[in-house]
Amino acid sequence: MTTTLVLTLVVGCVRLSNSQDFSPKLGIPIECNLQEDCFIMHYVDRDPTTESKDFACGRQTYDGHKGIDFAIADFAVMRKGVPVLAAAEGTVLRVRDGVPDALVDTEAEKKAVSGQECGNGIVIDHGEGWETQYCHLRQGSIVVKPGMKVDRGTVLGMVGSSGLASFPHVHLSLRHQDIVIDPFGGVSNNSGCDTKKQKSLWQESLAYTSTGLIRAGFATQPPTQSELWSGEYQDTQLSGNIPAILFWVHAYGVLQGDVEKWQLISPKGEVVIDRNNILDKSYRSWVSYSGTRKIIPGTWQGKYDLWRDNKLIFEVQKNVIVR
Ligand SMILES: [Zn+2]
Numbered sequence: 001m002t003t004t005l006v007l008t009l010v011v012g013c014v015r016l017s018n019s020q021d022f023s024p025k026l027g028i029p030i031e032c033n034l035q036e037d038c039f040i041m042h043y044v045d046r047d048p049t050t051e052s053k054d055f056a057c058g059r060q061t062y063d064g065h066k067g068i069d070f071a072i073a074d075f076a077v078m079r080k081g082v083p084v085l086a087a088a089e090g091t092v093l094r095v096r097d098g099v100p101d102a103l104v105d106t107e108a109e110k111k112a113v114s115g116q117e118c119g120n121g122i123v124i125d126h127g128e129g130w131e132t133q134y135c136h137l138r139q140g141s142i143v144v145k146p147g148m149k150v151d152r153g154t155v156l157g158m159v160g161s162s163g164l165a166s167f168p169h170v171h172l173s174l175r176h177q178d179i180v181i182d183p184f185g186g187v188s189n190n191s192g193c194d195t196k197k198q199k200s201l202w203q204e205s206l207a208y209t210s211t212g213l214i215r216a217g218f219a220t221q222p223p224t225q226s227e228l229w230s231g232e233y234q235d236t237q238l239s240g241n242i243p244a245i246l247f248w249v250h251a252y253g254v255l256q257g258d259v260e261k262w263q264l265i266s267p268k269g270e271v272v273i274d275r276n277n278i279l280d281k282s283y284r285s286w287v288s289y290s291g292t293r294k295i296i297p298g299t300w301q302g303k304y305d306l307w308r309d310n311k312l313i314f315e316v317q318k319n320v321i322v323r
Pocket residue numbers: 042065066067068069171172
């Protein structure tokens with residue numbers, strides 16, 4: 001009797017460990033160069049309470065977030081088309097398309113996508129209880145059908161902003177037997193942020209980059225976050241009777257205490273703005289600007305650095321021609 005019980009337990013353990021060892025090695029689900037033309041906006045929430053924490057104990061996630069958001073700069077990039085890729089070999093299980101791309105902001109807009117939070121999405125079965133899900137694809141872009149076999153890197157569709165999305169991105173969820181697994185943490189390690197326990201499931205190592213530039217440019221009035229996600233203010237020339245010239249920066253993952261260093265240089269080479277700003281709060285996404293009303297024609301230059309603990313986090317420079 002005892003022998004049988006022990007045997008059963010051993011067999012049970014072996015099967016479980018086999019199925020976990022089989023865990024797919026994942027490629028990134030988007031065709032772009034991270035930190036150059038795309039970035040990770042949100043990680044998996046690893047805090048079981050109503051607080052939130054990413055795998056590196058950072059704040060670049062939100063309560064209950066069950067995947068990783070690979071984002072692109074704006075709708076202009078989205079319209080050009082950035083492919084969503086299968087993260088591993090498998091069979092397409094489910095597909096939904098037909099949900100419009102939008103920037104969900106208000107409660108009414110959230111309600112309107114209730115039941116379709118994933119927007120245009122795909123679920124891929126990788127065997128042994130492993131699944132990946134891809135959300136918010138561009139309306140009408142999905143090129144796979146249920147039953148189709150895919151490899152790691154097969155194009156599934158294009159990055160969009162359908163469903164419950166407030167910026168253009170693809171949300172990737174990994175599940176093992178219906179349990180969400182954080183690819184940065186690994187199997188059986190779904191809470192907390194103890195780096196010693198983490199066993200990444202990415203095929204290639206992915207650096208944790210929780211702060212960076214989304215886009216920068218010039219405007220003649222203060223830009224809003226949704227205007228920037230929409231792709232407005234791409235101008236390299238400003239003309240006419242403009243009220244002001246503003247150099248703006250759209251960034252992610254800024255932290256309280258970070259120092260912004262702004263410079264605006266006039267066509268005469270005069271530094272008309274040279275100021276530091278210390279952030280009094282942390283923001284997962286952040287729009288900031290600095291400018292002048294004293295406008296002269298010619299090429300203006302904007303410079304912005306973000307510093308943390310005397311270390312440069314990122315810098316950006318842009319020119320605009322005023323006619
Ligand atoms: Zn997400």
